[in-house]
Amino acid sequence: MDEAFLTLLAKKDFEYITVKEICEVAGVNRSTFYLHYETMSDLLSESVSRMNEQFLACMEKDSDAFSAKLQNCPRDEIYLITPDYLTPYLSYIKNNKRLFRTATENAAVLGMDKSYDRMFRHVFTPILDRYGVPEQDRTYIMAFYIRGLMAIISEWLKNDCSDSITYVTGVIQQCVKIPQSETMNAV
Numbered sequence: 001m002d003e004a005f006l007t008l009l010a011k012k013d014f015e016y017i018t019v020k021e022i023c024e025v026a027g028v029n030r031s032t033f034y035l036h037y038e039t040m041s042d043l044l045s046e047s048v049s050r051m052n053e054q055f056l057a058c059m060e061k062d063s064d065a066f067s068a069k070l071q072n073c074p075r076d077e078i079y080l081i082t083p084d085y086l087t088p089y090l091s092y093i094k095n096n097k098r099l100f101r102t103a104t105e106n107a108a109v110l111g112m113d114k115s116y117d118r119m120f121r122h123v124f125t126p127i128l129d130r131y132g133v134p135e136q137d138r139t140y141i142m143a144f145y146i147r148g149l150m151a152i153i154s155e156w157l158k159n160d161c162s163d164s165i166t167y168v169t170g171v172i173q174q175c176v177k178i179p180q181s182e183t184m185n186a187v
Contacts, residue, residue, distance in 0.1 A: 001026045001033060002047050006099065014044065014102040048103045051096060083169050090165040093153060101157040104150065148175060 004026035008017045019033050019040065037043045093100045124145065128138055149172060156168050 001028065001036065001043060002050060005043050005047055009098045009102065013098075014040070014105075044102060047099060051092075051099060083173075086169045086172060087165055090153075090156075090168055093157070094161040094165065097157055097161050100153075104154045104157060145176065 001022055004022045005017070007025055008021055017040065019030060022043070023030050023033055033043075037046070124138075124142055128141065133141065152168065152172055152175070156163060
């Protein structure tokens with residue numbers, strides 16, 4: 001049913017997909033749908049979770065190399081958002097834009113904050129460790145970055161991902177990067 005749902009979602013918006021259509025495409029009875037899900041939102045939530053798990057598995061396999069690179073990199077070259085991580089993430093979103101658009105529009109229902117928190121934790125934690133950011137501050141810092149990233153990604157999705165991934169990566173980096181002159185003034 002997940003595959004049937006994704007097939008239909010590629011053709012039309014979530015609110016226009018019916019249980020009947022999913023069952024027809026999946027080749028199952030309505031009773032089978034309701035055996036697994038109470039609502040369409042449950043199916044959407046499962047689909048988003050499955051896609052996030054697949055993406056996390058892909059990203060986490062490079063996590064050790066990323067952490068090792070952070071240990072040898074000068075601190076002034078460390079940013080919480082790097083093209084190495086943004087490019088595959090934005091590509092993944094673009095390739096699944098209808099599902100992600102639907103997910104961001106229903107974020108509260110799906111508990112997306114928790115999902116994105118987990119997704120970015122393996123990127124942020126090594127950097128926060130390197131900067132010696134206290135544990136008690138990390139929740140706030142993570143919330144700031146994740147919600148900011150999601151705001152940019154939501155806008156990109158609203159525009160049907162028409163801007164290039166390179167452009168969106170640059171916008172995100174502009175938002176999180178402190179210009180060198182400001183760093184010097186802050187010291």
